[in-house]
Amino acid sequence: MTTSTIIQTIVVLGIVAVALVYVLRRVFKTMGSKGGGDCGCGCGKNCKHRSGKEF
């Protein structure tokens, strides 16, 4: 095994681990969610970040 192969394998396994954690977190978060709206700012929850218009 060359150094390059080892580095590539570590990077790929890291990416796969992150993806796995992301999917699992998302699944558990969704199943445990109590509902509520999406504020529409793009964060995916009702965060009140959106500033709205100025009159």
Place this chain on the structure above:
Amino acid sequence: MNSEQNNNIHNNDVNRLLDGEPVGMTVQVVRVMGDGAFRQRLLEMGFVRGAQVTVLKNAPLRDPVEYMIMGSHISLRHSEAAQIEVTDKDAQFCDMEDSFNGTVETTVAGVDPLNDNVLRIALIGNPNCGKTSLFNYVTGAKEKVGNYGGVTVDSKEGWFTIGGRRVQLVDLPGTYSLTEYSPEEMYVRTYIRDNHPDAILNIVDAGNLERNLYLTTQVMDMNIPMVIALNMWDELEKSGDKLDVEMMSRLLGARMIPLTAYNGRGVKEVLEAAMEVIDESEKETLHHNVNYGNLIEDCLKELGQMCPGLDRYTVLKIIENDQHAIQLVDGQEGGEQVKKAATEMRKRIERDYNNDITSIITDLKYGFVRGALAEVLTPNPERATGETKPGYTLDRLLTNRWLALPILLVLMWLMFEATFTLGAYPQEWIENGIGWIGEWIGQTMPEGILRDLIVDGIIGGVGGVLVFLPQILILFFFISLLEDSGYMARAAFIVDRIMHRVGLHGKSFIPYLIGFGCGVPAIMATRTLENRRDRLVTILTVPFMSCSARLPAYLLLVAAFFTANQGLILMSIYLVGIVVAAITAIVLSKTILKHDKSQFVMELPPYRQPTARNAVIHMWSKGKQYLQKMATIILAASIIVWALGYFPRHDGQTPQEQIENSYMGQMGKAIEPLVEPLGFNWQMGVSVLTGAAAKEIVVSTMGVLYTGESDLDEESTSLKEKLQSATRLDGKPVFDSIVAYSFMLFILLYFPCIAALAAIKREAGWKWVAFEVVYTTGVAWLVSFLFYQIARMLA
């Protein structure tokens, strides 16, 4: 109710039932029979004593019937119309001569609007009056709007800044009234009681004031600072009707501002007026309330003194025997005396008016509204009936007895056909672009695991889904046009009899409609159904409405294995979903969820010219969601699927042998016996499993598994071509049109994604999640099995 009331009519006609009136006939309401929520809803929607009703038409299947009352088009089933007693339109009611008594004034002490550190304005109004359009305009939100009621089911909060002050705007579900009979009424009422908004922005449809101002009379009794926005002012101006806004404001004691929410005309003035009434509320103010006449006013005064902490609205509700209002005094000191006094007052009022309390109060409120409008509204003399309303000629065609269903099917077919034909060009460009990127990376990067991940996992998986973005955009553009025009509500009118026959509530139509986009908001939209069994039947059948996430799989398979009638094939999949939902509803409502059929009155929205701006906004919002999903869950799932298909590595194996022996291959082989009778191979089996996270992942999994099978030195081809050329170990093709259709049926019917299951858990509980998973997957397996085996026998 007793028959004496009916004798108070100066005519020689015997009273009839609305159900028996022929099309074109205009009659006058005498009374609504029965009791409970449905009767209350009819009264609130204007079926009050003396109101004129015109029979417009029967639905194509003879039921329901469309009526016009107070300028609104209402759909009622024959059995429901049979509860309304009517008489000749010229009959005179001798007990209705003095129902307009103007207003009385109540002094309300000043409050500090910043006592909870937030300036809060709540939007209140009838369904489909434009609250969410205004909310989106003011806050910059992209909440769903539609030309039908019931789109908003819970509160949405947003913010805006005016004069340097930051204000919270709350969009509440549309409601006809603030009684205790339906979930949306209770939601709005509880919200106001618990959150004490600093001002209420009452949105009314300027073209339908009589019905819309009924809710206003209830808000007036709450003594909260209020501004009335006359929305759709442009339509009132076009109709030629004249409204004296100044005088109306004086009569109601609340500022009224013309507004056209969709283009922002009048928005600034409405918000400025709301801020002024908030500022004025800091000091003692006079509030106008409906004057109900001496007897009721005396009762209100007397009972109000017995419970000083309660507002006029709640006191009136206690007299009306509203259980939620009574709970507020229950157990309190003097509560029993209050209840006893209220009962005596109610009996006295009912005896004096010779009617039941609900009808008396509703009649008086409508009497007040009618009296006020008589002073300020001058109808266009050229407009004699509602038949000249825009779209009426078109409506006669769209809801024609013989043409309505064919037109509905042709419109659906056109939508799907356009999705295919128009979407094919941009799809090819994206496909070529992705192919080029994959090829370039494959040639540029050194051979190794990282290159495999990027080319086979990320580009193969995400790219396989990304290519369908144009079709998603086109489909939602058409759906938006149909929704905004008001046609979707007509589609509900056309198929209402069928829905009733299969045991579905009329209100179920809205969740089903939303379900074609996404199952999660559709399941939440069932909250407007009062009866739990109605709700459960709808929740459990909504996932059969094919959501947009399943569309990429259909588009891929139809394009690859059906050369002709692609739009028709796609439409047939959606229709199978509807038929399975109907059969499920029949079975559930006759077995474990057996219940009496609920009654429902539906308002048909006016036809409106859809705007390109709205359609593009809707389309873009869907496109953005699709791209966001691709950059998150689909990307992550593709990486995991790739890793499971890549490891463990064995030297000297072909790519196909490698993937067959991978973890994914082993999992696939384990479930292969279950899916083999449906015509599926193991790759298809694992694709439906991974689709649990999100349905688009079915396609991205196929993309990863089939890209991984090919040698990199092969000429790069699209996923469609790879599926067309995929072979089994015996050399036979994996797919043909029968396998593809069987696979599409399974994808359509099997268990919904995690997000939809979570929504079912929230709304119905774990027990029903388990039921849904087992039931839908069982149905999917059975339908695919029967289709595949029968089609193979016939082929």
